[in-house]
Amino acid sequence: MVTRERVQELLDKYVSTEWLKLHMRESEVIMRKLAKHFEEDENLWGLSGLLHDIDFDYVNKDPERHVVEFDKILEMENLKIGEDIPEEMYHAIKAHYEENPAIEEKRESDLDYALSAAENISGFLVACALVQPDKRIKSVGVESVLKKLKKKDFAKAVSRELIYDIEKTGMSLEELVSIALESLDEISEEIGL
Numbered sequence: 057m058v059t060r061e062r063v064q065e066l067l068d069k070y071v072s073t074e075w076l077k078l079h080m081r082e083s084e085v086i087m088r089k090l091a092k093h094f095e096e097d098e099n100l101w102g103l104s105g106l107l108h109d110i111d112f113d114y115v116n117k118d119p120e121r122h123v124v125e126f127d128k129i130l131e132m133e134n135l136k137i138g139e140d141i142p143e144e145m146y147h148a149i150k151a152h153y154e155e156n157p158a159i160e161e162k163r164e165s166d167l168d169y170a171l172s173a174a175e176n177i178s179g180f181l182v183a184c185a186l187v188q189p190d191k192r193i194k195s196v197g198v199e200s201v202l203k204k205l206k207k208k209d210f211a212k213a214v215s216r217e218l219i220y221d222i223e224k225t226g227m228s229l230e231e232l233v234s235i236a237l238e239s240l241d242e243i244s245e246e247i248g249l
């Protein structure tokens with residue numbers, strides 16, 4: 057499997073948008089903690105989070121090419137699926153955008169559901185922090201997040217469905233929110249929240 061250093065190199069090479077770099081880092085820390093919860097491979101889950109949107113700047117944020125071009129980057133970087141990129145990591149990254157008709161992979165494993173839920177809850181929690189008076193993640197409580205999830209006009213762009221799908225893994229929504237808050241709090245300085 058690729059090392060974290062190698063994935064960081066890829067990020068430095070292909071991703072220049074600041075919020076996107078932060079988004080992938082946030083997804084990584086949440087995925088590491090989720091892996092611990094599920095007693096899965098923390099590095100595999102974490103790197104799936106860190107790598108999942110690697111092609112977004114490369115495709116100029118074109119939704120039709122997003123995740124499709126992930127394969128192109130792997131090819132250019134000589135990264136082999138099943139070796140450098142484990143099959144389950146590849147599947148989760150492709151399926152995290154199964155809404156794209158060009159993507160065949162469908163979310164089905166715990167890793168698939170966790171990745172989609174993690175990357176969506178991360179954006180949602182950032183939005184929750186930004187409306188706190190001190191704009192800090194530590195000021196965000198689980199209960200208030202659960203309430204805000206029900207408010208359709210709050211952080212409209214975030215898919216609730218993909219967050220709620222965490223329950224397909226057997227984990228509760230409350231647990232996901234709590235783990236994600238704890239994860240982001242650990243890197244609060246790094247993400248400036």
Ligand SMILES: [Fe+2]
Nearest residue numbers: 079108109175
């Ligand atoms: Fe993402």
